[in-house]
Amino acid sequence: MLFCNFRRITLSAFFPMAWMYISVAYAAPDPSVNKTSTIERGASLPIATLPKQISSHPTKRAEPVVKTENSSLTNGNLSQGVQPKPNSFWSELDVFAEDNAASSAQQRQRMGVNASALGSAWPEVRVVPKEDRLLGSLGGWRQRLSRHGFDFTLSYMVEGVANALGGRRQGFTYSHQVVMGTDFDLEKMFGFKGLSFHMLGVQRAGRSVATDYLGVTGLIQPQQDYGAGGNVLYKLVYMYFEQSLLDKKLVVDFGRLPANLKFASSYFGCYALNSVICAHPTGLSVGSKWRSWPFSQWGIMARYNPGYHLYTQAGFFEASATEGGRAGFNFSFKPLGYVVPMEAGWEPSFGRHKLSGHYKIGGYVDTSDHPDPFTSVDGRPILISHQAAKTERQRGAWYVGGDQMILRYGPAKDQGLILFGIAGWDMGASLPGQSQYTAGIISQGMFPGRVTDAISLFWSWQNVNRKITRSQELQSDLGYQTLRGGVKLPQSSFQVIELTYTAFITRGLKILPDLQYIIHPDATRTYPNALEAGFRLLAQF
Secondary structure, eight states, rough: OOHHHHHHEEEHHHHHHHHHHHHHOOOOTTTSSSSSGGOOOOOOOOOSSSOOOOOSSSTTTOEEEOOTOOOEEETTTTEEEEOOEEEEEEEGOOOOOOOOHHHHHHHHOOOSSSOOOSSSSSOGGGGTTSSSSTTTTTTTHHHHHHHHTTEEEEEEEEEEEEEEEEOOOOEEEEEEEEEEEEEHHHHHHHHTTTEEEEEEEEEEEEEOOOIIOOSSSSSSSSOTOOOOOOOOOOOOEEEEEEEEETTTTTTEEEEEEEEEEEEEEEGGGGSSTTTTTTTTTTTHHTSSSOOOTTOOOEEEEEEEEEEEEEEEEEEEEEEOSSTTTTTTTOOOOOOOOEEEEEEEOOOEEEEETEEEEEEEEEEEEEEOOEEEEEEEEESBBBBHHHHEEHHHHEEEEEEEEEEEEEHHHHHSTTEEEEEEEEEEEEEESSSEEEEEEEHHHHEEEOTTTTTOOOOEEEEEEEEEEEHHHHHHHHHHHHSSSGGGOOOOOOOOOOEEEEEEEEEETTEEEEEEEEEEEEGGGGGGGSSOOOEEEEEEEEEOO
16 A cells, blocks of 8 residues: 555656646746856867866766966966876876865765766766756756756667678667656755655667677667667656765665666766666676666665765665566565675875776675576486476675776866776676676867767677576587577677767767677677677757
8 A cells, every 4th residue: 555655646746747847948038047157068168167176976066167367277287278288197196195084075975876977877867967958057947946956857868770790680770768857855845954855767769789680689788778668658767765964974775776776887888888888787787686777676775985085885675576567666565585785985086186086896695586597406407307497595796896097188077088997797506697897998078179078998798607508508419409598509708899989069969979899799609790880869958
């Protein structure tokens, strides 16, 4: 009964929000708003007018650096709008220690996930700059609503990818994702100190180049926004309360959300289109109950920032059979077990030029039961004994990763040369993957006047669970024409190499031309290596 009432209340709140979107979009401009004061991202402005980074975390708003006639920016050796000589990570290694009081103050400002700068993986409303929207301030209404505790977002992302060479056959597919989200600051609204509420849903449609042209499985998905949309107008991704305590050093989330929304995630990975790279290492999450966007489950998590650029976080989530259902509004609580993710991290900023980094180590334990893909209850191969599969009572994975700016081009956030990497290993017989290794290099803001443009190169190598490979090898020896998973040959590993360019078109609009080279589609040698050519277009309103 509680869940039914909760669902009714939620739906009744959603439609007024949708009406507010429409009414706000057509609101008359406010003549009192000074539109010339907005700093547009990527505009051709003198470097001294670009946002100055004050925190390495993307949820921290940047402060504009105002250039006066006699001012100079000694921190970056800037004067009269002259761009500084790039400073490398290695030249700053002797400046490790910072004022710990200041570090703690920065940590206390951190209120959530590393949201994607591209808005593709987890675009929490509060981290999308209000100036970086096609509709701007909506005549001042966006700021007025925000002052009263209400923020909203609407974005549209389309990804088109063609299998140009190799693979099963040649062809082009399209997929899209519409994101609709709201944030309520309940402290501003009702005086509940440190309490906020976040709700976000998506609408997805399209076809998959992976199963239409590349191969026969969805193991490699060159389109990040494809799949699991439920074929519905609105699928709930998350709906949870957030409580900040201890002067914002402790943040607690409770409600419906993906178990790995804030674990093992990096927004730098989503400069790529391929879902193997974007957001999370899929070799650790696919086939597990450590679910990713757009699935949701009941859970609670807490993040603690003790200062010194450190944080720890842990969660306790339901291993759900329904995972929210088709539309995400199945709130039933019938756990098959529980998922317990844990992570510790260090987010330093080296030297005078703020060479920011993010380092993390973590993992998860899944207590739900799953069948062994190879071994039967008597210890022999299932294909030989013809008995039931052995039950695995617990499984999990662990990972280590990070990113580090090694060269700064200018004072804007992430304006520099950045190295990125993450590696993960599965622990359990029933997970589809065995391990995954991902590395990348991102050069953002290297061209004058193109601060948010970026060139990115990524590589990822994923290994299939050895027990699945052994099962397929035995099937092949026994004369099976089609093996486990629908493939013709045993699966082993695959690699993805991806090159992309993030191009700023105008406020709130970006396009990303993209090339991907897939080595061993479907993780077999059935089809030749493939070349994917495509693009992502992102509009934030």
